[in-house]
Amino acid sequence: MSGNFSSLVNEEGSRVSRRLFADEAVFEAELEQVFGKSWxxxxxxxxxxxxxxxxxxxxxxxxxxxxxxxxxxxxxxxxxxxxxxxxxxxxxxxxxxxxxxxxxxxxxxxxxxxxxxxxxxxxxxxxxxxxxxxxxxxxxxANHRGLIFGSFDPDIIPLEDYLGDMAWYLDCHLARAPGGTEVLGLQRWEIDCNWKMPAENQIGDVCHGPFSHVSLFEAAGGIDQPAVTSVVDNGVNVAVPNGHGCVVAGMNEPERELGLGDPSASEAISGHFDKYKAYRVEHLGALREHLDLPTATVFPNFSILGRNSTIRVAHPISATRTEMWSWILVDKAADPEAKEAFRKQYQVTFGPGGMLESDDGENWSGVMYGARGSQSRKQDYVYEMGMGSDGPHAELPGSVGHTFSEHTQRGYYRRWRELMSEAVI
Ligand SMILES: [Fe+2]
Structure with missing residues (x-):
């Protein structure tokens, strides 16, 4: 077979070959073309x-x-x-x-x-x-508000240009308190899946939440609780150039929704947000004061889950094996009770023992199994949800659409296609 790897994704990014998730030849090319040419x-x-x-x-x-x-x-x-x-x-x-x-x-x-x-x-x-x-x-x-990035590519564009509007969203979390953020710890574990699955899930896959995570939502108080509806019904998905994207919540909810986690932690966390409200208004503006990022991905493999106090990287091991690195991220200025509350919020939801993480990991492995079979791997995966429904927004940068839309994933795979177009099968 000869041709170009870009033929594995269509122009819109709405049809993606299953070879992207289990084929070692694709994986080898990604190491040069994607990991060698990104921040x-x-x-x-x-x-x-x-x-x-x-x-x-x-x-x-x-x-x-x-x-x-x-x-x-x-x-x-x-x-x-x-x-x-x-x-x-x-x-x-x-x-x-x-x-x-x-x-x-x-x-x-x-x-x-x-x-x-x-x-x-x-x-x-x-x-x-x-x-x-x-x-x-x-x-x-380069360093963006405490996050250190590197690139192997001597000709890479500056990090701030690479992030573009993504920095506007990241800063909702990274600049919400004096002194920015710090990490409290790192957990690492391996999982049978392709490295792109965590990235494409966290770039805006809200649509799996009410189904995959229903057992947690019911255990935590029901599918209609504000922690869920504030994202699923009132959040938006945003695609940003260069393959980045995020889920944004709090647009129409000036009262900050804290998300799922240990209920005993809520008081300390809401007290923390109250304490620094004026700071956020001054440094982020009236709108971003109450915006938050339930999930976001910086292309190709860095994610932040704002309501779960974590940043993570999906490191590639092979086409079907990934090593997750997951840090607990807190505001440096938070008092000890608030830091402990953020830590508990993380532990309940994400990390290898988190209730959301374990649901997600099983799904990502399932995607890989579906891509490995001798017959099933000939098929495409479908990313057509919400085609044409996203676009410019009066207040938010990027291409904004509803949460049951795959435009963030389409942007991600268009970027993948662009980088892989120079590699030959
Ligand atoms: Fe999930």
Whole structure:
């Protein structure tokens, strides 16, 4: 078979080949074309507050060291010794003055420079130019309100241009209290599904909620409770250029809806929002003061679930295996009771033991099984819900439509198609 990978998605993004969800040839091309040419989330700046603090993270299939240097600058490098390629950082996080390769002890400083090679004068009598053998840096780094992104693409557009109007929405959450946000912890787990499933679910798949999550909603007080209707009936889906999208709630509800979670946490959370209402009006404006983001995805694999106090990345392992990384995200200025309440809200709903997460994971695996069969994989998946129903909005940027519409997913797969058009099958 020859042709172009872009033929796997139609022009509208409304028909998507099942090969996108289980085919290793597609997956291999994505590592270069999608992960090699996008801005990818590396971590939160609160994870590396002091010089020498490091966090072992990922970009696509690569292991990456995120580290704050002695000069205060945060840098990222391939976690790979220049001599034989071994990972030089084996710990998840910590503070280090240097990284020593376990094989031949090549030693690197926190700025990535190669500082030590054992018996250098004896082993390299003609000299060794260590200045050319530092760790390979990630081509570009940028920070949006504490979220650190990196890109392998030397020609990538600036992060703020890449995010575009998505930043307007992200800031509803990231800039709602003085000092922004911080993360309290990270959970990781693997799941049998393609990495795009979490991304396309969290970009605006409200329409599965009343059905997939009905058992939780009933257990928490019924399908008609405000935590549900504020999103399903009164929220909107927004598609933003470059493949991003989100679900926005609170348009017509000046009283902030807190979402599902531990009921005992509600008082502390509503007190937190009351305390910083004037701050939000001043810094975000009267409309965004009460807007929130139940779910959002920054192309290709970073998501934020605002009402569940989490940011997450769906890291690709193979076409049918994904590693989820899920951080608890809170407002830095929140008092200890509010931070604890946000933590409980997260634990009840998301993370590997969360009631919403477990429903979603089962669905994502099911999608992958449907894409793997020798006959079923010849079919397309259908993303035609709400075709033509979205468009400009008087107050909200992007293309706005109702929540039972797949225009955010269509935008996502159009972006995928654009990037994959240069790869050949
Ligand atoms: Fe869900």
């Amino acid at each position: 990818l989330f590396l971590g939160h700046e609160s994870q590396v507050p002091r010089p020498g603090d490091f966090f072992r993270t990922r970009m696509g299939d690569e292991s990456i060291i995120l580290i704050r240097g002695n000069d205060g600058e945060v840098r990222a490098f391939l976690n790979s010794c220049r001599h034989r390629g071994l990972p030089i950082c084996r710990q998840d996080k910590g503070n280090a003055k240097a990284f020593v390769c376990p094989y031949h002890a090549w030693t690197y400083a926190s700025d990535g420079s190669l500082r030590g090679v054992p018996r250098q004068s004896q082993s390299y009598p003609d000299g060794l130019d260590k200045s050319k053998l530092g760790l390979v840096p990630v081509a570009h780094m």
